[in-house]
Amino acid sequence: MNDKNSRKKMLNTGDWAVEAEGLVKTFGDNRAVDGVNLNVRAGTIYGVLGPNGAGKTTTIRMLATLLRPEAGSARIFGHDVVRESQIVRQLIGVTGQYASVDEALSATENLVIFSRLLGLGHAEARRKAAELLEEFGLTEAAKRPLKNFSGGMRRRLDLAASLIAQPPLIFLDEPTTGLDPRTRNQMWQTIRRLVRTGSTVLLTTQYLQEADELADRIAVIDHGQVVAEGTGDDLKASIGSSSLQLKIQNPLELEEACRTVEHVLNVKATVSPEGGKITAPMADADRVTDLLIVLRNAGIHLAELSVQKPNQPWMKSF
Amino acid sequence: MKNTMIKPVADRQLTNYVSFGQSVRNSFTMAYRGILKIRRTPEQLFDVTLQPIIFTLMFTYIFGGAISGNVQSYLPVIIPGILVQTVITTSIVTGVQLREDMDKGVFDRFKSLPIARIAPLAGALLADTIRYTIATVLTFTMGYIMGYRPDGGLAYVAIAGILVIVCSWAISWIFAFFGVIARTASSVQGISMLALFPLTFLSNAFVPVNTMPDWLQWFVKINPVSHLVTAVRNLANSGTFGWDFAISLIGAAVIVAVFAPVTVRAYMRRT
Known part of the structure; x- marks a missing residue:
């Protein structure tokens, strides 16, 4: 069983x-x-x-x-x-x-009690405590x-x-x-x-x-x-540049669109399946023109296009 | 650190419940922790060493003549009474210390360990029976020094002592509950004293019941503390197990049955 x-x-x-x-x-x-x-x-x-x-x-x-x-x-x-x-x-x-x-309590006493609680026997608990104190360079302070x-x-x-x-x-x-x-x-x-x-x-x-x-x-x-x-690297890249967000009309074309974006912009794009949205870092704004043309030629229709500025609110904290 | 690989999750035997045996083992380990702590800070034993000495001396010499005619004949009445009062009062400290203890980070670790949920509480309460034992032994010793010679003999006195310790351990669950739900240690002390003072003084611990007004006698007779005091008197002074002995033990069992589960529940809810 x-x-x-x-x-x-x-x-x-x-x-x-x-x-x-x-x-x-x-x-x-x-x-x-x-x-x-x-x-x-x-x-x-x-x-x-x-x-x-x-x-x-x-x-x-x-x-x-x-x-x-x-x-x-x-x-x-x-x-x-x-x-x-x-x-x-x-x-x-x-x-x-x-x-x-x-x-x-002392370091040893602490570790022995936790070991005992975890089901180790008396001698085993002492051995485990000594072993861990050794590993973490605390042997000298064990009794303090x-x-x-x-x-x-x-x-x-x-x-x-x-x-x-x-x-x-x-x-x-x-x-x-x-x-x-x-x-x-x-x-x-x-x-x-x-x-x-x-x-x-x-x-x-x-x-x-x-x-x-x-x-x-x-x-x-x-x-x-x-x-x-x-x-x-993803995070650092996303901080460094604006990102381009594309919403595709036909969700079935999402994968192909994503490949196209990656190919033309030469970056790694992320896809959020629930919204049918592709997000890609936009290092070079001029290339977006190329991308749009390629997408139109491939017959992939956009529902929405937006650019997200790199001012991510959480960045202020770091 | 050794670079041996840890056991993969799939090879581990995992259960979602804690056996009774493990609960008992965990509780005893936690009691061991409590004893280590007492050894590290012996000053927390001041109350259980001083209170029996001072109270026994004080009450016996103040009330002895008035109530029983002389100190000698008051001793068989007062020693069991003061024993019960002192040891139960001591159990308040259990709740207070538990409150202080729970505020420390180590209780987070206890909660994150796969141990019985009741163990940190039961262990702390178990370790405190040492305090009750000290108080019990000291009270009887003081009585002996002052001339108390219980007719029941040493064996029955020992049984009486154990009965008081068991009942106080049960009562300490009530104060542990206050300890878990209260916000601060000092409020635990306050609530507990408020509950305990009427219980210990509105009993037969210090004076004969028939000197009280009728309505008070009614309460004193149903007060569990009175039953415990009577049980101790019967054991120590005449070596008999009376109906009060059974009532005391049943009362203790009921308290644990009610308060242990609610206390553990409250403890688990606290964050």
């Missing part, structure tokens, strides 16, 4: 670590998260970029079963965060913005109470605590905020190593540079909504 179940899971989950649709969470009048969609492929680093108060933490807390979404749904490796929350908790590690470790830990040490211990069960998905909420450059680089290396062992990492950050450095794909969040999504 187990065999069948696991096969079924494999088929169902595909290789999405996170699939979130239309997540909403309000606090009083404040729509902290207002319809967020996120799709994270397993084995990648995904960056959620946004200014303070954009809704990053709230989004992560919903994905990590700490908050119940008011609307929308989210699945972690195919398991619903509300209905199968206990399964989801077996698949994730969460490192919050504020170290979620016990101040009153956390009150005397620096921000970087605390953050490392917090991450170590998230890795006890070797979760396939790790949430890191602003893992480098407040760290000095050297510690920040160490954190980056750690995150890259995590992904090499097969984990998926979803991290939030306020810095475009950090997201670009680490993440395979980035979602930009502002006012509780995803305002841009793509690779670091």
